[in-house]
Amino acid sequence: MKIFTATQIREADAYTIQHEPVSSLQLMERAANACAQWLFRHFEADRPFYIFCGMGNNGGDGLVITRLLHDKGYNATACIIHHSTKASPDHTANREALEQQYPQSIYDIHALADFPTLPAGSIVIDALFGTGLRSAVEGWMAGLIHRINDLQARHTVIAIDLPSGLLADASSARMPVVNAHHTLSFEVYKLAFMMPENAARVGQLHILPIGLHPDYMARTPTRFHVTDAHMMRTIYQPRQPFAHKGTYGHALLIAGSYGKIGAAVLSAKACLHSGVGLLTCYVPQCGYQIMQISAPAAMCITDPQETHSSHFHETQPHTPALHQFRAIGIGPGLGTATPTAKALELLLDQYRQPMVIDADALNIIAAYPFLLSRIPHGSVLTPHPKEFERLFGSTENDFARLELLSEQAINLQLYLLLKGRFTAIACPDGSVYFNSTGNPGMATGGSGDVLTGILTALLAQGYAPKAAVLLGAYLHGLAGDIAAARMSQEAMTAESIIDCLGPAFLQL
Numbered sequence: 050m051k052i053f054t055a056t057q058i059r060e061a062d063a064y065t066i067q068h069e070p071v072s073s074l075q076l077m078e079r080a081a082n083a084c085a086q087w088l089f090r091h092f093e094a095d096r097p098f099y100i101f102c103g104m105g106n107n108g109g110d111g112l113v114i115t116r117l118l119h120d121k122g123y124n125a126t127a128c129i130i131h132h133s134t135k136a137s138p139d140h141t142a143n144r145e146a147l148e149q150q151y152p153q154s155i156y157d158i159h160a161l162a163d164f165p166t167l168p169a170g171s172i173v174i175d176a177l178f179g180t181g182l183r184s185a186v187e188g189w190m191a192g193l194i195h196r197i198n199d200l201q202a203r204h205t206v207i208a209i210d211l212p213s214g215l216l217a218d219a220s221s222a223r224m225p226v227v228n229a230h231h232t233l234s235f236e237v238y239k240l241a242f243m244m245p246e247n248a249a250r251v252g253q254l255h256i257l258p259i260g261l262h263p264d265y266m267a268r269t270p271t272r273f274h275v276t277d278a279h280m281m282r283t284i285y286q287p288r289q290p291f292a293h294k295g296t297y298g299h300a301l302l303i304a305g306s307y308g309k310i311g312a313a314v315l316s317a318k319a320c321l322h323s324g325v326g327l328l329t330c331y332v333p334q335c336g337y338q339i340m341q342i343s344a345p346a347a348m349c350i351t352d353p354q355e356t357h358s359s360h361f362h363e364t365q366p367h368t369p370a371l372h373q374f375r376a377i378g379i380g381p382g383l384g385t386a387t388p389t390a391k392a393l394e395l396l397l398d399q400y401r402q403p404m405v406i407d408a409d410a411l412n413i414i415a416a417y418p419f420l421l422s423r424i425p426h427g428s429v430l431t432p433h434p435k436e437f438e439r440l441f442g443s444t445e446n447d448f449a450r451l452e453l454l455s456e457q458a459i460n461l462q463l464y465l466l467l468k469g470r471f472t473a474i475a476c477p478d479g480s481v482y483f484n485s486t487g488n489p490g491m492a493t494g495g496s497g498d499v500l501t502g503i504l505t506a507l508l509a510q511g512y513a514p515k516a517a518v519l520l521g522a523y524l525h526g527l528a529g530d531i532a533a534a535r536m537s538q539e540a541m542t543a544e545s546i547i548d549c550l551g552p553a554f555l556q557l
């Protein structure tokens with residue numbers, strides 16, 4: 050699914066109005082009706098509604114919502130905020146319609162002193178500003194946003210299209226923005242919704258279809274996308290009837306050190322549960338028995354060292370030459386000992402196919418930044434935000450971080466996967482995909498090791514790196530969602546994610 054900018058959304062509205070055709074007022078009616086239907090499903094008619102309406106079309110939506118609530122017998126007041134002397138034509142038309150039908154439902158606010166006292170149990174609807182906001186809200190309007198935020202502790206706050214004050218395409222990190230419990234947005238995701246800095250503002254996000262014209266959506270290019278089930282079905286390749294284990298590749302997983310062999314086990318199990326043909330694990334000697342017992346389907350090679358690995362760049366007796374592994378995953382629990390770092394440097398010189406680089410392998414690269422340019426093109430790096438900062442430095446806000454992520458992916462010709470609620474995947478071609486699956490239950494030790502295993506398995510099976518990283522992130526989140534549904538976000542562990550990889554594949 051594409052993410053559009055505020056300008057593109059305006060164009061989509063205009064295109065729909067012209068080509069459906071539908072009038073601008075009818076489109077507003079449709080948008081407001083989608084919100085009203087959501088409100089009817091979630092609240093009884095005994096709750097008073099206060100709809101704070103701005104002077105633009107977002108306020109227009111609020112006025113229509115007020116009318117539709119009344120039509121259903123709800124008690125609703127449109128608090129019209131006169132932040133400007135000029136109202137949009139659709140705002141004016143809908144104010145007139147409301148005045149005609151329900152004149153008692155309009156309350157004009159010209160200054161902060163007019164702010165109403167809300168009875169207990171009221172629902173607050175924020176329809177001040179939507180995609181038309183151009184810069185930070187200032188003056189008494191900023192005060193008004195603070196007043197709405199003061200209500201948030203006692204009242205449910207629902208934002209229409211965007212929490213007011215939030216810019217759709219740029220950071221609003223230090224600006225006054227409504228903190229909503231729910232945001233009801235129209236048709237498409239906005240980039241601002243993907244940013245962790247806006248989590249408390251957006252609350253729970255609900256994207257409501259309003260029938261924007263499919264032609265505009267299909268032919269308008271965009272850098273930013275959200276992954277979805279439909280996209281995964283085009284990527285996923287079912288297994289072939291005449292397949293043998295060689296068809297699905299031989300992967301090498303270099304992971305684990307003393308005290309962190311568990312990370313290697315989790316990665317290996319995830320790899321085995323994600324369709325790899327053959328798996329060899331490379332661990333220090335202390336990991337041999339643990340690996341063989343925990344993951345009997347995997348072969349195991351040990352380093353000469355007892356506690357950490359130092360020779361994985363060299364081909365071992367009785368194993369294929371390095372280049373014969375169709376994929377290498379490296380990093381989980383690896384440790385950052387100097388001999389390990391040296392071996393990683395040599396490995397990067399010798400293995401020239403895309404690999405998966407995670408955790409301590411990333412920390413080693415952060416400590417020796419000259420290694421970044423030696424990583425084979427098309428490799429996948431999977432940092433969490435702290436690892437990302439160690440690798441590429443800190444940024445002022447999440448939008449700047451996303452730009453840095455994309456810039457580095459282009460410059461280094463790598464796939465950079467930044468973990469988060471909406472994991473961001475920056476591609477060497479400049480496109481960025483946000484993963485839509487997953488839940489906070491996955492914020493648990495070992496979850497990242499599982500992802501490394503999945504990605505390594507998909508690369509080994511011959512998926513192109515872009516397909517592997519999009520499908521891998523999606524499957525990881527989906528397995529996490531299935532695990533959470535089965536046993537709760539609290540009780541699930543990294544192992545539960547592995548256990549649910551099967552059902553996740555079945556849902557593709």
Ligand SMILES: NC(=O)C1=CN([C@@H]2O[C@H](COP(=O)(O)OP(=O)(O)OC[C@H]3O[C@@H](n4cnc5c(N)ncnc54)[C@H](O)[C@@H]3O)[C@@H](O)[C@H]2O)[C@@H](O)CC1
Pocket residue numbers: 059062063073076077078080081103104105106107108110132133135137177178179180181182183184185186187190209210211235
């Ligand atoms: N036909 C359409 O275009 C549709 C629009 N829709 C709604 O319309 C919204 C967009 O409407 P508009 O483009 O009228 O814009 P908004 O209603 O989001 O905001 C415009 C108003 O904000 C003021 N403003 C802008 N920047 C400001 C700032 N920094 N400080 C104070 N005031 C500022 C403008 O002067 C104007 O009064 C969407 O978010 C959505 O809610 C929906 O009804 C769907 C259909």
Ligand SMILES: [K+]
Pocket residue numbers: 107175176177178179208209210211212213
């Ligand atoms: K709003």
